[in-house]
Each structure stands twice: as structure tokens, then as C-alpha cells.
Amino acid sequence: MMDKRQRMKSLLFSISIVFCLSSFVQKSFGQFVYDNRVYKPSIKTVQFYNATKEGAFPVINLNSNDQLLLTFDELGSNTRTYNYTIEHCDAQWNPSRISPTEYLQSFTEDRILDYRYSVSTIQKYVHYELTFPNRNIAPKISGNYLLKVYENGDFNNPILTRRFYVVNTRANVLAQIVPSNDVSLRQTNQKINFQVNFSGMVVQNPYSDIRVLLMQNARSETAQLNSRPTFIRGTSLEYSDISINDFPGGNEYRHVDTRSLRLNSERIARIFRDTANTVLLLADRSRDQENYLFTYDNNGNFYVRNQEGSDPKIDADYAQIYFNLGIPGATADNSVYVVGKFNDYVLDRRSKMDFDAVKGRYFFNTLLKQGIYDYQYVMVDRTGKADYTTLEGNHFETENDYQILVYYRPPGARWEELVGYRLLNTTKR
Template sequence: MKRYIFLLLVFITLRSIAQKALVYDDMVYRPEIKSVQFSVVGKESSFPVINLRSGEQVMLAFDDLRGNTRNYNYTIEHCDAEWNSSNLSPSQYLQSFNEDRLTEYRYSSATRQKYVHYELVLPNQTIAPKIAGNYLLKVYENSDQDNPIITRRLYVLGNRVSTFAEIIPSPNTALRETNQKINFTLDYAGLNVQNPYTDLRTFIMQNARPETRTLSNKPSQIRGTQLVYNDVTTNDFPGGNEFRHFDTRSLLTNSERIGHIYRDTVNTVILLTDYNRDKPGYTFEYDNDGKFFINTQDSRDARTEADYAHVYFNLATNKTIRDGTPYIVGQFNNWRIDANSKLRYDGGRFYTDLFLKQGVYDYAYVWVDTVNNPDYTLLEGNHFETENDYQLLVYYRPVGARWDELVGYRLLNNGLNKR
């Protein structure tokens, strides 16, 4: 009996260690899960926002490198504007069932790295949102939500607010050469707004990066049903620089930024050395605003025939390990500054290798000093001319309501409306 109790305690302990605490953000909870993509169907790598009951859908795609199929389930949960659970019953925000099994998968073909490719399209006949707002898509194993595999943020829009926005140089003369200022106006004529200072909140992100998210809830002016946000001290973003990039669509021939490709039992790609780009002048360079695209020129179907490679990054800078550490970030790793994105130091250079599927990748370096302060422009530079996407999201919660609705959305790029 004592042995049974001991084994049971060991099992419970190991299970609790294996489980990961759920985070209401874009997360991957297992190292074997790779190449997670989540975007609007037909718009690869796009921001995952869809109109409620419009027929628009988003697709989740990912690879499991363990090579055999798993019992994956999924659901979505309504969240407030701050990405906390709304604590609603699923019947209040889902039209039909609470969860479903992920059944669409295919095995890799003729690749050195074996994997299973999964896909999921939402909304579908089983899982569909009933109300507008933020939703967290949760994929988990064996119907156990305490065993998450992937989480992704989904934005469901009930378009009830008109928006106008523009990008201008910073009104602060010291920042005019580096910063991009967002001014915008909301028209809430279609809503019953009693207090515009509390009923409406607007968030702005640069290139869908969570760390850039800013809140605007105090309009500078009110003109009838129009709220004007143009305070000189708010929504003033560093422009940064165009993203670095590399192309591994072919592992047979070198492309731009590729130094060497080695094909043996595993694929290895050595990128050309990167250098500090903190220069006073701006140089245009085409990029994808931090996104990545899975693709291959070596076969037909990138979903199951694109291979994986160890991609080696080398950064030459006048900084040393005594000053801090650089990290590599992009949409491909959810902009995470963690152990997986940290570069190692060796004899005057920083380096790392990442196991990535064939495709086109944008990336940037973030410098983190010895007291853990991240600097996003120290290694990359900072220019007003840099081309960036900005996502503007408007949330509405009337007095007495229990949840926030997403009632307005606009995508900006260099002052042009792209939606």
C-alpha cells in the first residue's frame, strides 16, 4: 500500500511538472511543436481579426516533430480587452459545442525531419463565436485543458465604430527623426455610450507586437459622437528599422543572406554575419514587418514537403557579454525574449542556431542589459521613415455589462488605410 501511494505521488508530481500554466497570449508549450501559423484564411501571416458572422475564417497550422499523431482537442474562450478571462459561461459566447477534436493532419513526405502537420479552420460547424471580442484559442492534449499545447489570440469584430487614423512625424522635435505619431478619431454614433472616458478603450500595436501595445481612453476632444485622440504626448512610437531577413525556400542553392548550406543527416544553414545597424541615416530595405512565410522551391507542397534546418545566426557588435545579451525575435517565435531566443557569446561575437522550417523569415535583435532592460533600437537603429503596420482596436463595455466587445479595427501603414 505504501509503495502504491509513493508511486501515485511520484506520478502526480511528474504530471504537474510536465503541465504548463496557461498564458492568455500567443504561446507554444512544447518544444516539439514548430512553425505555428495563425492568420485569416487566404491572407497568410495576416493579423487574426475576422468579422462576426461574416463567413470569414482563420486557420491554425503547426507541425509536431514527434512524428506520430496525437489526440488534440481545442476550444476558444472569450476574454476582456486586457486579455483576462471574461468568466462567462461558454453558452454565452459559443453558438454550439464547447470543444472539438483536431482531426485534420498529414504526415511529412521525403523530408529529413519527420513531422505531422496539423490544420484547423475557425469558425466551423462545431466551434463558432456568438459575440464580438477577444478570444483565446486553446489547443490541448487528451481533452485536458491543464495540458496546453498552443494558445493563440483571435480577434472577432462587431464593426460598430467608424475610425479615421493617420501617421505623422513626432511633434517632439527631439524625436522627429525617429518616431511615428498616431492620431485618430472615433465615431460611435451606432452605440449607446454614456461615458466615452470609460465605455470605450482603444489599443494600438506596432506590427502586432504585444510589447508595443498602448492604451488610449482619454480623448483630447469630444465633438458630438466623435472622439478625437491627438494629444502631443501619446501614441508616439519609435519607428525602429526595417527587419532583417533570410530566405531558405531552397536548400539546394544559396540565396541572399545565405553563406553556406550543408545537407547530411540534417540540414544546416549558415547565415552571413549580421552587424550593428544603429546608424544615423535610413536605408530602405524591403521587409515583411516581422512576419514569416512557410514555403519551398524544392518540392510542391510546403505544408508537408518543406524540410527543417538548423539555421545559424552570427552577430558582430562592439558589445560584450559584460554589457548584456542580444536576443533574436520575430513573428516566428512570438517575439519572445527567453532562453530559446538568447544568443551565446564566443570570442567577440554572439551566435545561436534555430531549428526552422523552409521559408522566408523576418527577424530583429533586441539588446538586454545586465539589469534586464530590453532595448529594441540599440542594435537595429531608429528612423521615422521605417515602414510599419499599426493595428488599432476599439473596445466597448456599456455600464453594467460583463464583457468587452471589439467594435472597431483599422490597419495602418505609413498613413494609408489598408483595410
């Protein structure tokens, strides 16, 4: 009788543990968008990358010494309690809905303890940093992960989210960039043909077990998911159909350089320094022209720099940056947005330009930390359709990075693994 009671207690205890873990997973779904987002207006200058190189794609190898670095500022002089956790997702960024014990080696959440106050700046801020995997948070399996930062341990008070990738390399990727198969697009588009070799892996059905995702310049809105190979040759999958992985080349990004707030750089018209820093940029115009003109850019990225300081993380100041764009025949029928990695390419009220019907120009201002910023203009029509090329141009010669990610769902598995990664650049073939 006692053994039966003990077994019953053990069963109830196990059920309660599973319920708590399930509640943790379900609770984390509510307030978060499964993309790179900032939820609090006072949070600025979020950077997240492989710690070996500033601005690098946030991918690390499973069970390695690789680490990711997250940095961000909060305007003001008060420190706050920020917690974080990570969640496993599939190739399309749907939650895997598995318990944290299946994808975490250690604790389910931790606290950000590394912070410093700004020094000698007009705009006061607190600079936060987080490096992981660490002793408290480390992934157990490969795949897509979402980093979630929230305040005071409250999932209903989100601060920011960042996507990152953990790869357990088991598949080899060979790729090349070729002109589009569509003759009318050969001057504008960049087509990616690639092969995935999965020798050594148990793949019962390549059409359902393996999916490959491509992105241009790590931008989620450019992602193309390949679920069916064009040809299967032994343990090699070839993706070369004429209708897939054909990307508009776009144009090199525009840039603004605020490393110095004392001297005007190339694109700056005026700098005002008083109770706040204000930077007026030279007027921009549409670049929808026939000929391609090379200009060096950072593929949408940004870097914090301060020529007058010694540690830009805490002594780079903030400035209100004023953009203005002239478009011949501009009307209020179309909306225009300013986007870059500095605002996660999000098309919302915080990136939308104001239209001045009298001057026929668009205006926009935003608070940015000193540094070098890439940006571009996006036109959106009344239906909400985004047009990335009308104001910027579109050229096959444009220098771009492409990220190729290979996902594998083993037979009987409840989640997708990331088994291959390849970075491809149009100028390094």
C-alpha cells in the first residue's frame, strides 16, 4: 500500500514539474514578437553579434567556445533589473513548443548584471552588456533561438528580442551567384544556386526532412524558404530551379557619419550643440538611375564610434538626426520610411517620414548615438505594399551578403535542427 502511495506521489510530482515547465513556455509567448524588436522607447542602440567580430551575423557553433554579445543603452540615469531567457524556434520562427529542459543545459532565465553609466555626454544613459552562452544560460541543441529581455522578471514587460542561430554542422553547402534566368531581370537581380551535401545524416525524405532558408544582408523580410530541391543526386540536394532564390540586387546603402559632433562629415549640413545635439543632413534624392555607381557601405549595419572620446560605448553622445528627401512629383499618396539595422528595418510610426505638401519633400528625425549608420528609403503605397527599389535603384552589381541556413528534422523529432550555414558575398565568389 505504501509503495502505491509513493508511486502516486511521484507521478503527481512529475506532472506538476511538466505543468510548470509548460506554463513557463506558454507564458513566454504572450507579449513577444518572434523577430528583432525593441518594445520600450527609451531603449536605444541595440547591437547583437558573434563576439569575434563587431556586427557579425549572430550565429555560433553548438558546444563550442563561441559567444554572442548583446549591448544596448537606456536613456536616463537610473539602472533597472533586466532578465533574459532564450527560446527554441523552427525555421519559420514558430515556437518549437518543447520544454526548456530539452533545449537548455542550465537555468531557464538569468539577469543582466553588466552595466555602466555614460561619461561626459549631454544625453545621459546607462549602457548594458550581456555575453552568452555562459554558466547560467546555454543551448543544448542546435536551431533557431529567440533571445528575450524583460524587466523585473515579468514576461508581460518586454524590453527587446533578438534572433540568433546555433549550428551543429553536419551538412556542407556549395553556392554561387549567377544572373537571373529571367532575361528582363538580368541587370537587376542576383540569383543564388546552391547544393546541400548531407552524407552521414539519416534523411528518409529530403522533401520533408530538410529545408533551406536564404536571406539577403540578414534581413528577415528578404527570406526565401526552400522546401523542395530541384534535383536529388545521392546524398546531394541541388536547388537551381529558375523560379527560386532570385533576389533584387538593390543598391548600396546611404550612410551618415556622426563620429564627430564638432566637424561636419561628408553628408552633414549643420551641427548644433546646446542643451542637446542636433545634426541636419544634406538633402537626399531618389537614386532610381540606370547606371550602377559603387559606394562603400556596411550592408545596412551601424557602428558606434566617437573620434573625441576613448570608449564610445559610454562616452559617445546622442544627437537628433534630421533627414530630408526630395522626390519629383511627390504626393501624399505614398508613405516613405527610413530604415536600417539601427531600427531593425521596421516600417512603423517611428520610421515614417512626414510629408510637406508645400515643399514637396519628406522629413524625418530620430535620436542616434554617435557612429556610422547605413540607411535607405522605402516607399509604401496605400495598400501597404513596400517598395524597396523605386527610391534606391536596383542593380545586379550591388555588393550584398547572403546567409544560407540548412534545417533538418530527424525522423520522429519534435523540433528542427540547424545543420549547415554558409555566408556568401557577391564580390567574393
